[in-house]
Amino acid sequence: MAESWMGVMAGAFVMVIAAIGVIGHYRREQRRAQLLKHLDHHDWCRFITHRR
Template structure:
């Protein structure tokens, strides 16, 4: 293989791995934000309806 093809293969695999990591990070952040909204909703419900 020529050096150009080798560079393209290594670069393409690095970009693919980076994309997978970015997608995983994005999904974790979305889940974290959803969980924080959920917790905040329950605390505000307790403040308006009193604690048992």
């Protein structure tokens, strides 16, 4: 029984580490997409596109 608990604890530890990695990757991708979206915006561009 002790070996099975050891396996469960090791598996849980690996899953926590993987979840932290996935969350970090998601946040980096969201930030990268935001930076790319605002890469070529200038003040004059905003003035021209929002004039209706």
